[in-house]
Amino acid sequence: MHWADYTAKRLSDEYESQVIASGITPSGEFHIGHLREILTAEMIHRACLDADIKSEYIFIVDSMDPLRRVYSFLSEDYQKYIGFPLVNIPAPNPDGTPNHEGGNYADHFLKPFLEALREIGVHPKVVMNHGTYENGEFAEKIDLAIKHKDQIHDIIEKISGRELPENWFPYNPIGSDGSMDGVEVTRYEKPYVHWKDRHGVEGKSDTRKADGKMPWRVDWAARWGIHSITCEPAGKDHGAAGGSFDTGIPICELLGDKPPGKMVYEWIQLKGSGPMSSSSGNTIGPIEALNLVPPEILRYVIARTKVKKHIDFDTGPSLFETADEYERLVSNPPSGEELNKKKKVARDTITGALRLSQVNRGVDASLSIAGVSFRHLAMLAQIKSNDEDVWNSLNKSQHIDGRPNDALIGRLSRMRNWINSVHFPEDARIKIQEKMDLNTREKLTEKQIQFLLIMSDKLKSCKWSEKEISEKIREATKETEVSPREGYVALYMLILGVDFGPRIASIILELGQDITIEIFSKSL
RNA sequence: GGGUCUGUAGCUUAGUCAGGUAGAGCACCGGGCUUUUAACCCGGGGGUCGCGGGUUCGAACCCCGUCAGACCCGCCA
Numbered sequence: 001m002h003w004a005d006y007t008a009k010r011l012s013d014e015y016e017s018q019v020i021a022s023g024i025t026p027s028g029e030f031h032i033g034h035l036r037e038i039l040t041a042e043m044i045h046r047a048c049l050d051a052d053i054k055s056e057y058i059f060i061v062d063s064m065d066p067l068r069r070v071y072s073f074l075s076e077d078y079q080k081y082i083g084f085p086l087v088n089i090p091a092p093n094p095d096g097t098p099n100h101e102g103g104n105y106a107d108h109f110l111k112p113f114l115e116a117l118r119e120i121g122v123h124p125k126v127v128m129n130h131g132t133y134e135n136g137e138f139a140e141k142i143d144l145a146i147k148h149k150d151q152i153h154d155i156i157e158k159i160s161g162r163e164l165p166e167n168w169f170p171y172n173p174i175g176s177d178g179s180m181d182g183v184e185v186t187r188y189e190k191p192y193v194h195w196k197d198r199h200g201v202e203g204k205s206d207t208r209k210a211d212g213k214m215p216w217r218v219d220w221a222a223r224w225g226i227h228s229i230t231c232e233p234a235g236k237d238h239g240a241a242g243g244s245f246d247t248g249i250p251i252c253e254l255l256g257d258k259p260p261g262k263m264v265y266e267w268i269q270l271k272g273s274g275p276m277s278s279s280s281g282n283t284i285g286p287i288e289a290l291n292l293v294p295p296e297i298l299r300y301v302i303a304r305t306k307v308k309k310h311i312d313f314d315t316g317p318s319l320f321e322t323a324d325e326y327e328r329l330v331s332n333p334p335s336g337e338e339l340n341k342k343k344k345v346a347r348d349t350i351t352g353a354l355r356l357s358q359v360n361r362g363v364d365a366s367l368s369i370a371g372v373s374f375r376h377l378a379m380l381a382q383i384k385s386n387d388e389d390v391w392n393s394l395n396k397s398q399h400i401d402g403r404p405n406d407a408l409i410g411r412l413s414r415m416r417n418w419i420n421s422v423h424f425p426e427d428a429r430i431k432i433q434e435k436m437d438l439n440t441r442e443k444l445t446e447k448q449i450q451f452l453l454i455m456s457d458k459l460k461s462c463k464w465s466e467k468e469i470s471e472k473i474r475e476a477t478k479e480t481e482v483s484p485r486e487g488y489v490a491l492y493m494l495i496l497g498v499d500f501g502p503r504i505a506s507i508i509l510e511l512g513q514d515i516t517i518e519i520f521s522k523s524l
Numbered sequence: 525g526g527g528u529c530u531g532u533a534g535c536u537u538a539g540u541c542a543g544g545u546a547g548a549g550c551a552c553c554g555g556g557c558u559u560u561u562a563a564c565c566c567g568g569g570g571g572u573c574g575c576g577g578g579u580u581c582g583a584a585c586c587c588c589g590u591c592a593g594a595c596c597c598g599c600c601a
Contacts, residue, residue, distance in 0.1 A: 033600090033601050038601090062599095235600085236528070237600065238601080239528075239596080241596085241597070243597065243599095266530090269594090305537095308530080310529085310530080310595080312536095318550095325549060325550080328549080329549095343547070345538085346538050349538075373562095375562060376562070393560085430562095484558085484559070484561095502560095502561080503561070
C-alpha cells in the first residue's frame with residue numbers, strides 16, 4: 001500500500017473528516033524542498049478523497065513571522081525591518097533594495113510559488129496566518145496561552161531542554177516602530193496586552209487583531225486547534241526529539257484541542273551538495289525545476305519515495321532514468337493475479353505512486369505517456385531544431401501515430417530548456433566536431449578514409465533530404481567496398497568524434513550542406 | 525552529549541508496520557532486428573539483505589548490541 005493511502009486509512013480510523021495542512025514561512029525564494037512539504041500533505045489529502053474520506057487541504061503561510069536577519073539577497077536597507085512581520089515589509093527588488101510599490105514581502109515570494117503549485121496540480125486553500133490574527137481567530141488561544149503561561153513555559157523548557165528568558169511571554173506584541181524585537185510585556189488585561197518597547201514607548205496590542213503574534217512553538221500548536229487540523233507532516237527539523245512538534249502536542253492539549261499525530265518527512269538534497277538552503281545559495285526553485293522536469297515526473301519523484309527517506313534531487317543524468325522509469329511504468333503497469341502477498345504490496349505501492357503523480361486527480365495515468373523515451377527525445381531535440389521535424393521523425397519511427405499528444409509537446413519544450421541549461425549531462429550532449437583531429441584519423445583504415453572522400457564528393461551534389469543522404473551513404477559503402485558498419489563508424493568519427501551515435505543522416509541534414517562539406521574538406 | 529532516520533545486486537531501490545523459499549529497473553553480457561547505429565525485441569549472469577547475538581519450526585522483517593552514513597536539537601521544509 002502506498003504511504004499516502006496508508007496514512008489516509010489510519011486517519012480515517014481516528015477522524016471522520018480530515019483537514020490536512022502544510023505551513024511555510026515565506027522568508028525568501030521557495031525551493032523544491034518546500035515542494036516536499038506541500039506534496040507530502042497534498043498526496044495524503046488526495047488519498048483521502050480517493051478513499052471517499054472527506055478532506056480539505058490548507059496551506060498556511062506564516063506571513064506574521066518576523067524577518068530574522070538581513071539575508072544575503074537583501075540590501076542593508078532591510079536592517080530597519082528586522083523583527084517586523086513579513087506581511088508588513090516591502091518586497092525586495094532584484095538588487096535587494098526595498099520596492100515600496102511592489103506589494104509586501106510575503107506575497108512577493110508566495111506568488112510565484114503558488115503558480116508553480118498550480119502547474120503541478122496542487123490547489124490548496126491558502127490561509128495567510130496574519131489574516132487569522134486579524135480576524136480574531138487567535139484571540140481565545142492567546143488568552144488561554146497567557147493564562148497557562150507558566151505551564152507552557154515549563155513544557156518548552158522540559159521537552160526542548162532550552163532555557164527560556166526570564167521575561168518570556170506567550171505573545172509577542174508589535175512595538176511602536178513595527179518590530180517585535182525588544183518589546184516587553186508589562187501586563188495583560190483581556191483582550192489587551194500592554195507593553196513597553198525598546199524606545200521606551202508604551203502601548204497596547206489588541207489580541208483580536210494582528211498587533212502581535214504568539215511565538216512559533218505556541219503559534220503552531222494553537223493553529224492545529226483553530227483549523228481542526230488532523231494531519232500536518234513536518235520537516236525533520238521540527239520533528240527532532242524536543243523539536244516544535246514534541247512541544248506542540250502538550251501545548252495543543254493544554255489549549256483544549258486534540259493534536260494531529262506526529263509525521264515527519266526527510267529533506268530533499270541537491271545531489272552532491274547537501275541540504276537546500278536559501279542563504280547558501282544552494283537551491284533550485286520549483287519554477288526552475290518545472291522548466292526542466294515534467295510536472296508528473298516531479299510529483300513521481302516525491303510519490304515513489306517513502307516519506308522518511310531523503311531524496312537526492314538531480315537535474316542531471318538520473319533524470320533520464322527517472323523519466324524513463326515513469327514512462328515504462330505507465331505504459332506497462334505491473335499487474336497479475338497470481339502474485340504472492342509481497343508482490344501485491346509492491347504492485348499496489350507503485351500503482352498508488354503513479355495515481356498520485358498525475359497532475360489532475362482522477363485522470364488516467366496513460367494520458368501522461370509521451371510514447372518515447374527521454375533519451376531518444378533528448379537526441380531528437382538536439383538534432384532537430386524544428387518541432388515539426390521531431391514529430392515527423394517520431395512518426396517514421398512509429399513511436400507515435402499522427403499528431404503528438406499534450407504530454408509529448410510539454411516534454412519536448414522542457415527537453416529543449418534542459419538541453420540549453422547547465423544541468424544537461426555532458427555525455428548526452430551531441431558535440432559536432434569542427435574537424436577530425438589526427439588521433440581520430442589514425443583510428444580509421446585506408447578504406448574508411450576512401451569512403452569518406454567519396455562521401456564528400458557525393459554530398460556536394462546531393463539533394464539535401466534525409467532520404468537522399470542515406471542513399472549516398474549506401475552508394476559510397478558499395479563503391480569503396482567497406483561494410484555499412486565501417487562506413488557509419490567513419491562518419492561518426494568524423495562528425496561526432498566517437499564511433500557511435502544517433503541516426504547520422506538526421507544529423508547531417510540538420511547541419512546543412514555547407515557546414516557538412518566544410519567538416520569534410522577540413523578533415524581530409 | 526541527546527535524538528531521529530538510513531544501510532538489500534556495480535547503481536537506484538521494493539519488500540520491514542501484519543515473520544513463511546530475496547523482487548524490480550538501470551548498467552553489464554549474449555542473441556535477434558541487419559539499417560530508425562543513443563531505436564526496438566528476446567535471453568542471461570550477478571545479493572553472506574552493514575556486522576554480531578537472541579526469540580522462533582522459520583528472521584531482510586521482531587528484540588538486544590555494534591559499526592557506518594546523513595540529519596536534527598540555534599524557527600532553514
